[in-house]
Amino acid sequence: MNSMEQQFLEAGTLMVAGMVVVFAFLSLLILFITIVLAKLAVKFPDPIAPTTNRSNKKNKKAASGEISPAIVAAISGAVSRYRQQHSETNSKK
Amino acid sequence: MESLNKLWLSTGLANFELGQVIMMLVGCGLLYLAIARNFEPLLLLPMGFGAILTNIPVAGFSEVGGFLNYVYHGGIETGIFPLVIFMGVGAMTDFGALIANPKTLLLGAAAQTGIFATLFGAIALNAVPGIEFTLKEASAIAIIGGADGPTAIFLATKLAPELLGAIAVAAYSYMALVPIIQPPIMRALTTLEERKIEMAQLRPVTKIEKVIFPLGVLMMTIFFLPAATPLVGMFCLGNLMRESGVVDRLSSTAQNELINITTILLGLGVGSKLSAEAFLNIETLGILGLGAVAFSIGTASGVLMAKLMNKFSKVPINPLIGAAGVSAVPMAARVANKVGLEANPHNFLLMHAMGPNVAGVLGSAVAAGILLALVG
Numbered sequence: 001m002n003s004m005e006q007q008f009l010e011a012g013t014l015m016v017a018g019m020v021v022v023f024a025f026l027s028l029l030i031l032f033i034t035i036v037l038a039k040l041a042v043k044f045p046d047p048i049a050p051t052t053n054r055s056n057k058k059n060k061k062a063a064s065g066e067i068s069p070a071i072v073a074a075i076s077g078a079v080s081r082y083r084q085q086h087s088e089t090n091s092k093k
Numbered sequence: 094m095e096s097l098n099k100l101w102l103s104t105g106l107a108n109f110e111l112g113q114v115i116m117m118l119v120g121c122g123l124l125y126l127a128i129a130r131n132f133e134p135l136l137l138l139p140m141g142f143g144a145i146l147t148n149i150p151v152a153g154f155s156e157v158g159g160f161l162n163y164v165y166h167g168g169i170e171t172g173i174f175p176l177v178i179f180m181g182v183g184a185m186t187d188f189g190a191l192i193a194n195p196k197t198l199l200l201g202a203a204a205q206t207g208i209f210a211t212l213f214g215a216i217a218l219n220a221v222p223g224i225e226f227t228l229k230e231a232s233a234i235a236i237i238g239g240a241d242g243p244t245a246i247f248l249a250t251k252l253a254p255e256l257l258g259a260i261a262v263a264a265y266s267y268m269a270l271v272p273i274i275q276p277p278i279m280r281a282l283t284t285l286e287e288r289k290i291e292m293a294q295l296r297p298v299t300k301i302e303k304v305i306f307p308l309g310v311l312m313m314t315i316f317f318l319p320a321a322t323p324l325v326g327m328f329c330l331g332n333l334m335r336e337s338g339v340v341d342r343l344s345s346t347a348q349n350e351l352i353n354i355t356t357i358l359l360g361l362g363v364g365s366k367l368s369a370e371a372f373l374n375i376e377t378l379g380i381l382g383l384g385a386v387a388f389s390i391g392t393a394s395g396v397l398m399a400k401l402m403n404k405f406s407k408v409p410i411n412p413l414i415g416a417a418g419v420s421a422v423p424m425a426a427r428v429a430n431k432v433g434l435e436a437n438p439h440n441f442l443l444m445h446a447m448g449p450n451v452a453g454v455l456g457s458a459v460a461a462g463i464l465l466a467l468v469g
Contacts, residue, residue: 004219010228011216015209018463022205025317025459026198026452032309033195037302044301 108150112369119367120144123262132269136242136360140261143364154365161365164358169250169257174359175243176327179458181352182243183307183331184344186422186454190447192302193295196402197414197445201452203398204418205460207238207391214383223375229253232464234380237264238387239457240271240421244324246363248461251469258366259377263384271424272431274385275392275416279432282396283412287403288436290411292445300336307332310455314462320469321462328458391419395449417446420453 101107123141127134147155154161168174191197215231218224226234233253236245237260245264249257267274280288307329314325334344399415413433417425426446433442 004216007216007219007228008213011212011231014212014228014232014464014467017467018209018460019202019206021318021463022456022459023199023202025313026202026456028313028317029310029455030195030198032313033192033198033302033306036309037192037305040301040305041299044299046297046299 103151105150110150110369112373113148113150115373116148116367116369117145119372120148120364123364126266126269130269133242133265135356136265136363137269139357139360140265140364140367143361144258144367145364146361147365147368155368161361164362165365168355168358169246169362170254172247172250172323174355174362175247175250176323177355178243178352178359179247179324180327180331181347181355182422182454183328184335184347186328186332186335186451187447188303188306188332188451189298190295190444191451192298192306194445194448196406196410197418197448198452198455199402200395200398200415200418200449201420201454201456202418203415204391204395204420204449204453205239205456206394207387207389207419208235208457208460208464210390211235211238211383211387214386215379218379218383221375221379224379226376226379227253229468230256232468233260234383235387236260236457236461236464237267237380237384238391238419239453239460240264240268240388240391240419240425241454241457242268244457244461246359247324248464251465254366255371256376256380258363258368258372259380261363262367263381266381267384267388268421268424271388271419271421272428274388275419275425275428276432278389278392279396279413279416279429282393283400285436287400287412288433289440290403290409291437291440292411292414292442293408295444300338303336304333307336314459318459318462318466320466321459324458324461325455328454388419392416395419395453399449411440411442411445414442414446414449417450418453418456420450420457422450422454423447425453426450 120141120143123137123144126132127137127141143161146152147161153159155165156162212228212231212235215226215234216228219226230253233249233256236248239245242261242264246257246261249260253260311322311326311329314322331344331347334340334347395415395418396412397415398418399410399412403410403412411433413429414426417429419425426443426449429446430441430443433440
């Protein structure tokens with residue numbers, strides 16, 4: 001019975017020591033992530049290569065004479081509005 | 094006549110012992126669980142078959158010079174197979190969710206309570222006549238609560254190789270039972286309102302963070318817990334191969350071919366330890382019971398820790414993700430997601446639960462290192 005008590009005591013010590021070490025180790029890891037890794041992330045952000053390529057392609061297309069339909073729609077919308085406004089002011093006169 | 098008699102004596106029928114027949118049925122039971130119930134089939138199928146092979150009379154699979162004997166001593170006793178598998182798991186693990194929300198490491202730590210509380214249970218079982226667990230054996234059994242197969246096998250071979258078969262069967266069976274064991278505990282410890290909590294979207298994680306993370310973990314393990322470096326080191330190697338992006342071939346091999354080959358041999362080797370004299374005793378029942386207790390305590394402590402963190406945190410934390418702290422990747426995270434969706438159909442917790450889930454893998458490796466350092 002005595003040895004069992006001793007075993008319980010050992011198991012208890014092991015439990016306390018084990019949980020303290022697990023928490024301490026993983027808490028240190030939290031500090032490592034929040035201090036070191038977060039700073040690294042700010043200093044060395046991922047390059048955003050794919051998006052710049054796409055915009056380059058669009059620019060190239062525009063430069064080669066092809067105008068995208070969205071731009072055509074925007075210009076024609078602006079022109080028609082300008083004409084409408086212009087005709088209104090003319091009629092008022 | 095004499096040659097006929099000799100022939101009869103060389104048959105299995107003439108040499109079968111009752112224990113071998115029972116263990117073959119246990120092997121068939123594992124095959125059933127793997128094939129019909131889809132319980133961790135990758136390991137339970139070779140393990141069940143290994144149990145059948147090792148109990149074949151006359152063939153001597155597990156005797157000196159037998160195939161399974163070589164597999165066991167060469168790969169499992171040396172610790173090679175569990176470590177190679179751990180490297181593969183590292184190559185499969187994405188730490189992004191953990192780096193984005195590092196607080197979830199505390200959930201992975203809390204869930205390890207299951208391991209250490211089970212130590213008490215194992216020692217308490219010594220009061221039952223016929224059961225006599227030493228502290229080493231109790232530690233090897235307790236690691237079942239880490240819900241991590243390779244870690245459990247690694248620690249069992251170091252601390253209590255005679256219990257390896259029962260510990261591996263219990264660890265993998267309970268890992269397969271995560272979707273059944275965890276939800277009732279999660280529901281009992283949380284309110285509907287808590288389960289409905291939606292969490293903020295995680296920040297994007299840069300490549301450099303993911304590359305430095307495994308190196309940082311390794312450094313910390315070297316400084317503070319070198320006993321855990323076999324497990325953590327191999328895990329970090331696999332993860333660095335994945336995240337560095339320069340050795341895609343090695344990373345792909347580690348997470349596919351290599352881990353598959355090793356899993357077959359590991360399963361067979363563990364199955365070879367399922368002999369009648371090692372398995373058919375009251376201690377095995379004790380181990381199976383303790384495994385369930387370990388899992389339940391681990392789940393409960395993870396959920397309670399998440400509840401506590403939710404009380405004090407500025408950003409809301411759904412307590413369900415605490416249950417994923419018991420590793421069992423990615424099953425435990427999926428369970429958290431499923432229970433969360435039941436309460437709130439717009440609540441997708443999977444990515445949030447992956448944080449504590451992979452933290453649990455690190456936590457159980459650290460706990461194994463502590464047990465090795467203090468008991469081994």
